[in-house]
């Protein structure tokens with residue numbers, strides 16, 4: 212139950228007190244984010260860590276003046292690939308095979324299928340898909356922060372294009388997707404701290420289904436299988 216207790220404890224902190232998060236806790240949160248699963252294991256995102264006050268002040272101006280940006284200890288900026296390319300995918304798969312002592316060719320069929328699919332989709336679709344992967348990592352960071360009793364405010368409220376300019380991401384192959392200020396709540400000045408946590412009631416949130424509830428579709432078995440690359 213400890214994860215559930217941590218998730219009850221956390222909230223989107225509105226007022227932080229400027230206290231520093233120790234390096235070991237920061238490392239723990241970043242490692243949880245790094246360990247997140249991603250589609251095909253591509254991890255098409257990275258995290259930029261900012262604690263420089265002058266830079267945080269500039270970022271606050273691009274984030275609807277939200278105070279957490281300057282009252283936090285560290286700001287995590289999540290940034291995702293602006294597009295998939297064959298080279299990027301090959302590089303990740305080659306690295307994976309090197310780490311596993313397998314020949315690069317092991318993943319060729321999988322890679323060709325994947326790139327065959329991605330190459331037909333727009334760059335907008337690519338960027339959106341990569342951005343969705345960054346949200347999974349973001350979520351892991353939020354949970355890990357709660358476990359470390361570090362407050363974190365998930366934030367989409369900023370101007371990504373402007374932030375990309377400020378952080379010189381333009382032309383780097385990455386686009387900013389999310390912000391996560393980390394720090395400690397200032398109880399006396401945070402209007403949200405004692406508010407009840409509100410979520411969709413369980414009975415609305417969770418639906419159990421059986422074959423009797425499903426549509427009567429004539430489904431064909433797929434002609435391709437995602438197979439063990441070693442076979």
Ligand SMILES: Cc1cc2nc3c(=O)[nH]c(=O)nc-3n(C[C@H](O)[C@H](O)[C@H](O)COP(=O)(O)O)c2cc1C
Pocket residue numbers: 221222223224225277364365366367368369408409
């Ligand atoms: C993707 C995402 C973007 C969010 N953007 C902001 C934001 O810009 N500023 C803010 O104060 N809270 C932001 N929130 C916080 C949500 O409002 C908050 O998580 C939600 O109301 C649930 O409350 P809780 O996190 O306190 O449990 C965001 C949350 C998520 C997941």
